[in-house]
Amino acid sequence: MGRPESTETRHERFRTATSSWLTRALEAIGAGAYAVDEQGRIVAVNPRALHLLGRSAQEMIGQDAHDLLHRGPQGQRLPAAQCGMREAFHSGDPAHGHTDYFAHADGSLLAISWMITPYDIGDDASGTLVVFHPLESTHLADTHPEEASETLTDLERLALLAETTTQLTSTLDVDEALRRLLGLVLPRLADWAVIDLITERDEVWRTAVVQADGGTLIHHTELQGPMPPVPESSPMPLSRALRGVASTLAGPETYHVAPDSGIAVEQRHLFDATGIRSAAIAPIRSTRDVLGALTLGRAAQPDDFTVADLTLLEDIGRRAGLALDNARLYQRQRAIAETMQNHLLPQMPRVPGLQMTVRYLPAPDASQVGGDWYDAFALSDGATALAIGDVVGHDLEAAAGMAQLRNMLRAYAWSQQKPPSRIVDRLDEAIMPITDVAMATLIFARLTLAEDGRWELSWTNAGHPPPLLITHDGLTQFLTDGHGILLGTGTGAKRPDATITLPPDSTLLLYTDGLIEAPGRTLDEGLSELRQHAAALAHRSLTSFTDQLLRRVRPPGLDDVALLALRTPPGPGGSNP
Known part of the structure; x- marks a missing residue:
């Protein structure tokens, strides 16, 4: 809606948001830690690192980590080719170092041991995590390999936990969170992983049984499925974990005794089928409840x-x-919002001689369902009204505001046989005192059948993307006339009307901005792509035209999309002028 932000502004907003959530994730690490992007620029740093380096976040964010921090034993700047940490960064593999030096803000040197590992920094971008510990200079020469190894084990543990936090909390999809969890623990900690989840109906479902074969994860679906109920007092490891009692070690011998429950029988079968000889089982629990259990097994x-x-x-x-609790809450709320939105969106009227189809697609990755909507209804004078709009916001309040706006528009349009601009002016006057809508865009149109048998469209546009008209031969025209300011500004400016006669067998497309706007793409580029694909699909049936257009043009998972497509009948004898 409205004027799209510049690419520079969008990138700055992304960098700020990325730094904020990454910093929160790194706070869980007890050592100094910072994350860099693919160019080696620092994108987030935790408080412990700031304290050790005597610097502020503003001094570090956006700086090249090598130029800012990496030094030689005498405090000299290191050429990138002579820096072990920089070399490891470019290799893209986990690595560690026993003794290196960082530049402190006061000019002194900080001796450190470090570990780096690839790291997800959000929005499908990859980066690198650096975790470091300070070393006392008087003890550097006396550091034993065994002690250094223990320190590095601690670093690897902290890095894994930090990576787990960021990987799992950066998605609100349950299946994707489980996929990421499996990728984190396999084969790093085990060669088998089993996830048992407790459903909302309090049933246990073996959701994943996965084997790591080198770098390949093999899903054993034959071992997945529903599980028997959790016994209330069983001392067996999985039963205890699913009750949230404790984590436990287990092996084949644990379950090669007389089973005390159906779950114990399934566990015996699991050990026999997988060859797991040593297992560790822990609860998966949120702050509110136990959600399941994670089993790691070692066979090879x-x-x-x-x-x-x-x-x-x-x-x-x-x-x-x-992470799973947040994802479940999100999906539950999203289902409620989608149900509400779908019930609010109307059925299309039957208009003799016209074909009409609509689509509403919620954004898969949006935090909430938004206020995109369409409408078509008969008017008291026999004309057909068409509307498409977008209420500011992406939440249930926006969906509710959309319903208020749509119902008021219907009432004004039915009761007042006036041009579209006058109807929308009246609607704009009522928005602030009557509704909860802050701002909205809208196209409102009247469709009438002229005496010569052609269809005439009259419309006004309140800050919305222009309709697109496509002839049967693939000629396209954006209907840019009749454009005025969006609703809710309070300026009281009068709106213009525009009128056009629709050619026979032509397609009129009304849509919301989710179809044409995407980060890194200008509005003109989005409109040009829409025009190109619409022209190529002009000969398709209206249903095929609509579905294929959405598949080709819509940016994946960025915003809601509402779309209304209308096709006029062919000319006499099926020919077109």
Whole structure:
């Protein structure tokens, strides 16, 4: 809606948002940590790193990490080719170093040990996480390899937990969160992973049984499916985890005893089928409830799990639980909003001689359903009204505002046989005192059958993207006349009307801005792409035209889209002028 923001503004907004949520994620790391983008620029830094380096976030965000921090033992700047950390960054693989130096803000050197690993920095962008510990200079020469190894193990653990937080909290799709969880633990911690989830009906469902074969994850769907109920007092490891009691180690021998429940029978079958010889099982729980259990198993990996491994698994389970709980709450709220929106959107009237089809597509990745809408209805003088609009916002309030606006428009249009501009002027006057709508765009049109058998369209446009007219031969025209300011500004400016005779067998397309606007693409580019594909599809049936156009043009998952397409009948004898 309205004037699209510039690419520079959009990128700055993205950088600010990325830095904010990444910084929150890095706060969970007990060591110094910062994340860099693919160019090596710092995009987020945690408070511990700021304290160790004596710097502010403003001094670090956006700076090249190598130029700002990396130094030699005498404080000299390091050429990139001589910097081990920079070399590891370019390799794209996890790496660590025992003794290197960072520049402190006061000019002194900070001796550190470090680890870096690839890291998701959001919006499908990849980056690198750097985690570092300070080393006391007087003890550097005495550092034993065993001590350094322990420190690096701690770093790897912290990095994994930080990566788990950002990976899982950056999606609100349950299936995607589970896919990411599996990718985090396999094959890093185990060669098998099993996820059992408790459904909203309090049933247990074995959602994933996955094996890591090198870098490939193999899903064993034959081992997935519904599970028996959770026993209330069973001491068996999975039953305890699903009740949220504790994390536990287990092996084949654990379940090769007389089973105390159906779940125990399924667990015996799991160990027999997978060859898992050592397993660690932990609850997946949120702050409100137990959501399931995560089982990591080792069959081919040589080491068995120990009690020390359970703390890490519990931490991963807690992070997974919070992410899954958020995703479930989002999907539940989204389902309510979509149901509300679908019930509010009307059925299209039957108009003899005209074909008409509509589509409403909510944005898959939007936080809420928005205020995009369409309408078509008969008027008291026999004309047909067409409308398409967009209420500011992406939430249930926007959907409710859309319903208020649509119903008021219907009432004014039915009771007042006036040009579209006068109807919309009256609607604009009533928005602020009567509705909860702050601002909205709208096209309102009257469609009438002229004496020569052709259809005439009269319309006014309140700040909305222009309708597109496509002839049967593929000629296209954006209907830019009749354009005025959007609703809710309070200026009281009068609106213009425009009129056009629709050619026989032509297609009129009304749409919302979700069809043409996308980050990195100008509005003109979106309109040009829409025109190009609409012309190519002009000969298709109206249903095929609409579906194919949405498939080709709509930016994936960015905004809601409402669309109304109308086709006039062919000329006499089926010919077109």
